[in-house]
Amino acid sequence: MLLFFAFYIPASAQVVTFQKVIGGSGAEYLYGAVQTSDSGFVLAGVTESYGAGSIDYYLVKLDKNGDLVWTRTYGGAGGDFEPAFIQTADSGFAFLGSSYSFGNKAQAYLVK
Numbered sequence: 166m167l168l169f170f171a172f173y174i175p176a177s178a179q180v181v182t183f184q185k186v187i188g189g190s191g192a193e194y195l196y197g198a199v200q201t202s203d204s205g206f207v208l209a210g211v212t213e214s215y216g217a218g219s220i221d222y223y224l225v226k227l228d229k230n231g232d233l234v235w236t237r238t239y240g241g242a243g244g245d246f247e248p249a250f251i252q253t254a255d256s257g258f259a260f261l262g263s264s265y266s267f268g269n270k271a272q273a274y275l276v277k
Contacts, residue, residue, distance in 0.1 A: 183231030189214025241266025
């Protein structure tokens, strides 16, 4: 006996506002994104392409159209990993992660 099931699932079309590829010759890893109060976005991750060390924190600010506003790297000569971040009440940003850049063991690294 052969059974055949058919399901109709209505698809709702999503409009793509923009698509971006951000990075350099090394690897970049995204840990999170927030929509900012000006309708733009800040992406937080780590980069092997930019910065002072082997792996540094990497923040990217895009406007509401996906155009690059600024990038920032933070960290030192060692590896910097797994940032968690927020937009603060004064429209700035704060993030916390683990860093091997400022000693011979993992330490908490907070930037505002």
